[in-house]
Amino acid sequence: MPGIEWDESLSVGIDLIDNQHKMLIEKTNAISEAVEMKRGLEKILQTLSFMIEYTEFHFSAEEKVMMENDYPMLEDHKKLHEYFKTRLNQMVQDFEEEGATVELSEDITSYLTNWLVNHIKGIDTELGKILQEKGFKG
Numbered sequence: 001m002p003g004i005e006w007d008e009s010l011s012v013g014i015d016l017i018d019n020q021h022k023m024l025i026e027k028t029n030a031i032s033e034a035v036e037m038k039r040g041l042e043k044i045l046q047t048l049s050f051m052i053e054y055t056e057f058h059f060s061a062e063e064k065v066m067m068e069n070d071y072p073m074l075e076d077h078k079k080l081h082e083y084f085k086t087r088l089n090q091m092v093q094d095f096e097e098e099g100a101t102v103e104l105s106e107d108i109t110s111y112l113t114n115w116l117v118n119h120i121k122g123i124d125t126e127l128g129k130i131l132q133e134k135g136f137k138g
């Protein structure tokens with residue numbers, strides 16, 4: 001599965017969030033690359049663990065901005081973040097149990113890529129619009 005290439009269609013209009021998304025995309029692409037190059041279970045788990053760490057950092061930062069700006073959809077947005085974090089941890093478990101099978105690896109990379117793009121273009125872009133209306137400079 002080809003990696004995600006950041007372009008303006010992925011911008012939420014807030015630099016702080018865009019920059020973190022770029023990093024998240026980089027980490028997601030690293031997983032796709034590890035899978036494509038058949039780098040093995042250890043390397044895949046390592047890249048996945050880097051992504052989990054950065055995802056937690058990014059979600060916390062985004063939730064802090066939402067809280068500080070009285071974002072009305074905070075709870076719904078947070079639930080999506082929580083769900084994704086649970087899925088990421090489930091993926092680690094699946095890899096540990098099943099190994100880096102082609103099927104599992106491809107399923108996971110396509111899930112990660114699709115989830116991230118849809119989340120950014122959907123609910124994060126909505127957040128970006130409201131923050132811009134509020135005059136947030138990040």
Ligand code: FEO
Binds near residue numbers: 081120
């Ligand atoms: Fe950028 Fe809602 O995560």
